[in-house]
Amino acid sequence: MKVRSEQRCFGGVQGYYEHESAIGPMRFSAFLPAKTPAPAVYLLAGLTCTEETFMAKAGAQRVAAELGLALVTCDTSPRQARFPGDDADWDFGQGAGFYLDATQAPWSAAYKMKTYVTQELKALVESELPIANDRRGICGHSMGGHGALTLALSTELYQSCSALAPIVAPSQVPWGQKAFKGYLGEDRAQWAAHDATELVVKKQFAGKLLIDQGTADKFLERELRPQLFKAACEKSGQPLELNLREGYDHSYYFIQTFIESHLRHHAAALQ
Amino acid sequence: MKVRSEQRCFGGVQGYYEHESAIGPMRFSAFLPAKTPAPAVYLLAGLTCTEETFMAKAGAQRVAAELGLALVTCDTSPRQARFPGDDADWDFGQGAGFYLDATQAPWSAAYKMKTYVTQELKALVESELPIANDRRGICGHSMGGHGALTLALSTELYQSCSALAPIVAPSQVPWGQKAFKGYLGEDRAQWAAHDATELVVKKQFAGKLLIDQGTADKFLERELRPQLFKAACEKSGQPLELNLREGYDHSYYFIQTFIESHLRHHAAALQ
Numbered sequence: 084m085k086v087r088s089e090q091r092c093f094g095g096v097q098g099y100y101e102h103e104s105a106i107g108p109m110r111f112s113a114f115l116p117a118k119t120p121a122p123a124v125y126l127l128a129g130l131t132c133t134e135e136t137f138m139a140k141a142g143a144q145r146v147a148a149e150l151g152l153a154l155v156t157c158d159t160s161p162r163q164a165r166f167p168g169d170d171a172d173w174d175f176g177q178g179a180g181f182y183l184d185a186t187q188a189p190w191s192a193a194y195k196m197k198t199y200v201t202q203e204l205k206a207l208v209e210s211e212l213p214i215a216n217d218r219r220g221i222c223g224h225s226m227g228g229h230g231a232l233t234l235a236l237s238t239e240l241y242q243s244c245s246a247l248a249p250i251v252a253p254s255q256v257p258w259g260q261k262a263f264k265g266y267l268g269e270d271r272a273q274w275a276a277h278d279a280t281e282l283v284v285k286k287q288f289a290g291k292l293l294i295d296q297g298t299a300d301k302f303l304e305r306e307l308r309p310q311l312f313k314a315a316c317e318k319s320g321q322p323l324e325l326n327l328r329e330g331y332d333h334s335y336y337f338i339q340t341f342i343e344s345h346l347r348h349h350a351a352a353l354q
Numbered sequence: 355m356k357v358r359s360e361q362r363c364f365g366g367v368q369g370y371y372e373h374e375s376a377i378g379p380m381r382f383s384a385f386l387p388a389k390t391p392a393p394a395v396y397l398l399a400g401l402t403c404t405e406e407t408f409m410a411k412a413g414a415q416r417v418a419a420e421l422g423l424a425l426v427t428c429d430t431s432p433r434q435a436r437f438p439g440d441d442a443d444w445d446f447g448q449g450a451g452f453y454l455d456a457t458q459a460p461w462s463a464a465y466k467m468k469t470y471v472t473q474e475l476k477a478l479v480e481s482e483l484p485i486a487n488d489r490r491g492i493c494g495h496s497m498g499g500h501g502a503l504t505l506a507l508s509t510e511l512y513q514s515c516s517a518l519a520p521i522v523a524p525s526q527v528p529w530g531q532k533a534f535k536g537y538l539g540e541d542r543a544q545w546a547a548h549d550a551t552e553l554v555v556k557k558q559f560a561g562k563l564l565i566d567q568g569t570a571d572k573f574l575e576r577e578l579r580p581q582l583f584k585a586a587c588e589k590s591g592q593p594l595e596l597n598l599r600e601g602y603d604h605s606y607y608f609i610q611t612f613i614e615s616h617l618r619h620h621a622a623a624l625q
Contacts, residue, residue, distance in 0.1 A: 091570065091599075092607035142413035144610065153516065299362065328362075336363035 119213035127227030164193030182230030297331030390484035398498030429516030435464030488531030
């Protein structure tokens with residue numbers, strides 16, 4: 084693990100790191116509060132973002148420092164592995180890994196973001212940084228909200244989960260359908276394991292899920308559709324707090340506004 | 355005034371605007387809290403920044419919303435006016451206007467950032483937005499800290515002033531000497547009117563000045579040298595709170611950490 088930078092922030096340390104992973108060299112970031120070891124909340128970013136976006140724009144470190152939480156962010160796709168067309172669109176390929184393990188060539192050679200986040204990055208930060216190895220939370224925005232919900236629902240690794248403006252039903256919306264066709268192939272039976280609305284019917288998360296969604300989000304009706312997930316949670320008995328926030332959009336100004344309540348949700352489960 | 359975007363943020367509005375000014379088309383940003391009219395704090399950014407940097411990275415809107423303060427940011431130089439060599443260096447020309455009115459050709463044709471901030475932008479936001487016209491504060495980072503201190507000390511416009519890691523003695527440091535030679539010419543007698551350490555000896559600010567400075571700031575000894583300003587304040591009887599922050603650097607992680615105390619300093623004078 085190579086330290087790219089470490090900067091003091093709210094009495095803790097904001098670090099940027101790089102390591103050789105199974106999917107190539109990957110960059111990630113961690114905020115450590117003053118008192119460690121601390122449980123980490125993984126913050127998965129949306130389309131086009133990097134490990135820096137959330138750390139620079141969400142204003143999360145203040146609350147994390149107060150609550151004694153570490154924050155971990157990663158990139159949104161492999162970067163060194165390059166495939167034809169991987170930068171043709173902003174919603175597929177580079178910057179758009181969708182936090183799943185691709186099964187289709189050529190993507191399956193490197194686009195293994197689920198394994199990367201849940202195994203490799205987790206093992207690395209819990210051994211190399213003073214981050215607790217017995218509990219962790221996961222949160223995400225947009226594509227990263229899809230990641231947070233699906234990784235929490237399909238593993239036993241996380242004790243808290245929340246999402247901001249998440250893609251909740253990728254099999255039913257254009258962003259998800261495009262990604263799943265490319266990464267997982269045309270067989271829709273393979274898609275359900277990566278779709279929160281499908282997953283939550285089969286197995287519930289051991290705790291309340293928290294989602295915030297702005298009503299002025301331009302992607303709301305076409306790509307996000309939280310009511311689909313809400314209906315599935317009601318059907319399956321999954322506790323869900325879905326807050327519709329009047330007039331808020333999809334941006335980091337929305338995230339800044341509500342990240343504090345999300346980190347408090349995680350701290351209540353992790354501390 | 356053209357609205358580029360308006361986004362909900364902490365119950366208020368984060369707006370990006372553009373207008374035709376005397377120095378060409380200029381972009382600026384304003385955060386308005388829920389309850390208006392509100393007094394504004396102008397936040398002047400450092401080298402290479404734009405009107406967006408502070409709004410996106412400082413995490414200031416949360417506190418401004420709580421305190422009932424508006425925030426106003428502007429770009430760091432004219433952008434449409436172009437002169438030979440204006441993008442050759444990151445510390446002169448584009449993105450490096452130093453909040454003064456240039457007297458030397460070709461810069462004097464457009465680099466009038468002091469007049470822009472203190473007259474044109476002020477008049478515009480106080481007439482077009484619900485911003486109070488009877489009191490205002492000014493704060494800045496690095497080159498913007500130089501701007502905040504010099505504009506507060508050389509006008510009667512601001513009732514509160516603070517700076518984060520400011521250039522306090524530009525006549526004595528490389529960044530300032532390069533800028534002043536280019537914008538103001540070789541005659542050092544012309545520089546004093548734009549140097550906080552010179553200004554404060556002649557006329558004090560009607561209120562305590564607040565400065566925070568990180569001790570791990572890589573520009574501290576060569577470019578910032580807050581002790582020069584502190585000595586001048588002591589000599590002239592200017593109240594100054596200078597906080598040296600152990601281990602903090604020059605970045606927005608430092609700004610994020612201390613912006614709350616700065617906005618509370620402004621609110622105490624403005625509310």
